[in-house]
Amino acid sequence: MASITLSKLNKHYGALHHAVKDVDLTIADREFVALVGPSGCGKSTTLRMIAGLEDISSGEIRIGERVVNHLPPRDRDVAMVFQNYALYQHMSVYDNLAFGLRNKRVAEREIKAAIDRAAEILGLHDLLKRKPRQLSGGQQQRVALGRCIVRNPLVFLFDEPLSNLDAKLRAQMRGEIKRLHAQLPTTSVFVTHDQVEAMTLGDRVVVMRDGSVQQVGTPLAVYAKPVNRFVAGFIGAPAMNFLDATVSAVGSALHVTAPGLDLAVGEERARGLTPWRGRRLVLGIRPEHLALGDGGPLGRTFDAKVEVVEQLGSEMLLEVRVGRARLTVARVAAEAQVAPGDQVRLFVPSGRLHFFDPESEAAF
Ligand SMILES: Nc1ncnc2c1ncn2[C@@H]1O[C@H](COP(=O)(O)OP(=O)(O)O)[C@@H](O)[C@H]1O
Ligand SMILES: [Mg+2]
DSSP: OOOEEEEEEEEEETTTEEEEEEEEEEEOTTOEEEEEOSTTSSHHHHHHHHHTSSOOSEEEEEETTEEOTTOOGGGTTEEEEOSSOOOOTTSOHHHHHHHHHHHTTOOHHHHHHHHHHHHHHHTOGGGTTSOGGGSOHHHHHHHHHHHHHHHOOSEEEEESTTTTSOHHHHHHHHHHHHHHHHHSOOEEEEEESOHHHHHHHOSEEEEEETTEEEEEEOHHHHHHSOSBHHHHHHSSSSOOEEEEEEEEEETTEEEEEETTEEEEOOHHHHGGGGGGTTOEEEEEEOGGGOEESOOGGGEEEEEEEEEEEEEOSSEEEEEEEETTEEEEEEEEETTOOOOTTOEEEEEEEGGGOEEEOTTTOBBO
């Protein structure tokens, strides 16, 4: 078992491309960390540097107490699962699982024991004699996981291993990886562009953008207190609504206003807002925090015009217009009587308002 420490880690591709920028990150022994961000933000490069498949430009990588900066991949004791399963097509599943251990000249008896254990965990026993092409995508991915398990490494690295699977299988494999980690708590780094995957799998989530780490936290912390507008918009689906708004004082209370919208800000959110009186900011409201009706004493209400209704069966999504802004409203009861063109009253609890500096995009 081992922790992973990245200190001031950088990767330059040539003179112009700075793909990973001063990444500092400590992953605890047995922790499962999900690295998430849009395509091209440097996730794979970071993972490949941990694996030793990519040279680092500067900084330090430690696995446990050992600095591994210049160690070749085979000496780092890490196992990596890729998007394409990279199985040997001409070998049986058993031989695929055995391959790495045979290379290390492990005794066949020990290999069989390791494969039995992996097959048990992943439900592969009935597949051991088959060739990869006789397996479904999900089964092949399970074999690729099995190949990592039998090596019993210090660290598991995953690079978008579920991206080639259809939605249903992806959800199922997500569950299997979670179960696998509960049974074999190995320090793991899981790279994905899919925020749902990151949120459901990670003990902690690391959000990256343009080579830099934006925020590190538990899924709930990153969702509830995003540090900036980018994280706020990236984490959560449907995405957070953003409106240009102004802060004004009405008597002793602070209000956030925009065309068609005037929300009194409750005590719990007013503190950081005082310096913003008379200034513009960006207001963020998550679609799932908007609801139809008045919402009682904590509700802050406004009127909106329904433009689009998306019926999902279990609930509805609405696209509504408020002044010049378009907002998404989620979690409306599927049976609600709402149609395009309707005027509706919406409420949001004051504690659910997010504020962002329009220039720096930092949350406050
Ligand atoms: N071998 C390479 N040579 C030059 N640029 C690269 C190379 N590999 C990746 N990049 C660039 O580095 C950036 C980060 O890539 P990558 O780590 O693959 O992103 P992600 O996995 O988040 O999609 C991208 O802009 C990509 O084009
Ligand atoms: Mg990638």
